[in-house]
Amino acid sequence: MKIIFLGAARTVTGSCYIIETGKIRFAVDCGMFQGAAEIEKRNWETGVYDPVHIDFFIITHAHIDHTGLLPRMTQKGFSGPVYTTEPTGDLLKILLLDSAHIQEVEASWKNKKMQRNGRQPEILPLYYLKDAEAVGPLVKCRAYDDAFSPAPGVKVKFQDAGHILGAAILEVFIEENGTTTKLVFSGDIGRRHQLLMKDPSTISDADFLFMESTYGNRNHKGEEDSLQELAEAINFSYSRREKVIIPAFAVERTQEILYSLYLLHRAGKLPQDMPVFLDSPLAIQVTEIFRRYRSYLDGETQSLLKKGEDPLDLPQLKFSLTTAQSMEINEMQGPAVVISASGMANAGRIKHHLRHNLWRPGASVVFVGFQAEGTPGRKMVDGAKKIRIFSEDIAINAKIFTIGGFSAHAGQDQLLDWLGNFQNKKMQIFLVHGELTAQEQLATAIKNRYGFAVDIPEYLEEIQLNVDAPIETVKKPELLEPLVDLNTTLDDLKEKIEYLNNIRQNIQQLSSARKSEISELLKEADRNFAEVKARL
Ligand SMILES: [Zn+2]
Numbered sequence: 001m002k003i004i005f006l007g008a009a010r011t012v013t014g015s016c017y018i019i020e021t022g023k024i025r026f027a028v029d030c031g032m033f034q035g036a037a038e039i040e041k042r043n044w045e046t047g048v049y050d051p052v053h054i055d056f057f058i059i060t061h062a063h064i065d066h067t068g069l070l071p072r073m074t075q076k077g078f079s080g081p082v083y084t085t086e087p088t089g090d091l092l093k094i095l096l097l098d099s100a101h102i103q104e105v106e107a108s109w110k111n112k113k114m115q116r117n118g119r120q121p122e123i124l125p126l127y128y129l130k131d132a133e134a135v136g137p138l139v140k141c142r143a144y145d146d147a148f149s150p151a152p153g154v155k156v157k158f159q160d161a162g163h164i165l166g167a168a169i170l171e172v173f174i175e176e177n178g179t180t181t182k183l184v185f186s187g188d189i190g191r192r193h194q195l196l197m198k199d200p201s202t203i204s205d206a207d208f209l210f211m212e213s214t215y216g217n218r219n220h221k222g223e224e225d226s227l228q229e230l231a232e233a234i235n236f237s238y239s240r241r242e243k244v245i246i247p248a249f250a251v252e253r254t255q256e257i258l259y260s261l262y263l264l265h266r267a268g269k270l271p272q273d274m275p276v277f278l279d280s281p282l283a284i285q286v287t288e289i290f291r292r293y294r295s296y297l298d299g300e301t302q303s304l305l306k307k308g309e310d311p312l313d314l315p316q317l318k319f320s321l322t323t324a325q326s327m328e329i330n331e332m333q334g335p336a337v338v339i340s341a342s343g344m345a346n347a348g349r350i351k352h353h354l355r356h357n358l359w360r361p362g363a364s365v366v367f368v369g370f371q372a373e374g375t376p377g378r379k380m381v382d383g384a385k386k387i388r389i390f391s392e393d394i395a396i397n398a399k400i401f402t403i404g405g406f407s408a409h410a411g412q413d414q415l416l417d418w419l420g421n422f423q424n425k426k427m428q429i430f431l432v433h434g435e436l437t438a439q440e441q442l443a444t445a446i447k448n449r450y451g452f453a454v455d456i457p458e459y460l461e462e463i464q465l466n467v468d469a470p471i472e473t474v475k476k477p478e479l480l481e482p483l484v485d486l487n488t489t490l491d492d493l494k495e496k497i498e499y500l501n502n503i504r505q506n507i508q509q510l511s512s513a514r515k516s517e518i519s520e521l522l523k524e525a526d527r528n529f530a531e532v533k534a535r536l
């Protein structure tokens, strides 16, 4: 049996693993790559998935970095079943429609820009609404703990991952030549004591474990501290009559923030005259789905709901569904809390709110989730002084808060504790869904504490899985992935700058209109250099 790592290999996004036996070929997750342009290019490389020859997908949870390329698969000929839990099925249908909408809008925006530039529009969206709609009928729902067989010789069981509504850890049993091999895919593992969600299930056995490592090198602050920090941000901007902007993923994070605001409201720490806007039609829909699946929520939430209390509601909560309502928030004077998507500030309405508020000294921006490399959110968290939004440089004068305690991911200690339940000392671990530094530190911690063998696979690496024999790489990723050739680019740039220097006199003699055009273009290039410098 062979596994191919098509994503979340030495990076967080793009989760997808293809398993091939002599008889079947199936995939776990089908995530979109998000972040740096170099990484996002992979979303277009559908050939490596060979969608027509995938028998079925098993999906751990609805987040786009685990589901976002399913419409690309249907577009390119995949028509098999997509197995997942019932809440994930509901969530992924609306998330994929939203994702397709974003793809279409962004492509048409870029095309219009090209036309205004006198060029031919040539950008195609990654996929269309119809491709996302085609996924819905393929979804087949299974309950936690209920083993099913998607193909002869394969048995799958979903266990609660405690990460977001419906999220699952997968136990996969594959029978080949009379022996059964057990693969466990952790999916994203939730943080214990997380609001709304139950704690992640413990698994006691596996031959091969594919484990997430998002926070492999750090722990989160406690929940109380995080709640206190949120109260501080609110207090900071309220006293300066400015807004608190919270970029939040529509699923889970938004609901957890609502729950936290409910707790602050109950403790008298949320001013009653500070409206809270949930400015995301998607998050509003998702919140409704959370209410529909009460039995999936933790005991505390269920008992509040039974008592008639709604921790996802507030007296001052306002929903903005339309674009006009969203724009009204920006015109509104005075303090407010604005929760909007996307969580990494790379798409959606949040960009407008940031443009209107980032430059204001009394405003605050509260990051509550993981920020992938290359996203605007990551730049802000890393202390950027300016950020480019809608082709405009916006100064960052607002106070930036990064509140790790709301994470839906287990921190290092919790990951290690979860691993402590595995009994098979010969288990081979593959770390996935993490940045390399976090993975290396987690790998060392695992080896020291438990002595398990740990491997950190690369993008497109293919590994033969043999129980009782060392794992064997059958295809090196270097052979498949073109290297980024920086030297040629730099030599090329040097030549161009020398050329400009040589013709300086000629440029001086041009008309002032033409000179100012050239100057604008060079300033644009200079801004790009500043961006390059900021990333080093
Ligand atoms: Zn997730």
Ligand SMILES: [Zn+2]
Pocket (backbone or CB within 6 Å): 012, 015, 063, 065, 066, 188, 433
């Ligand atoms: Zn994830």
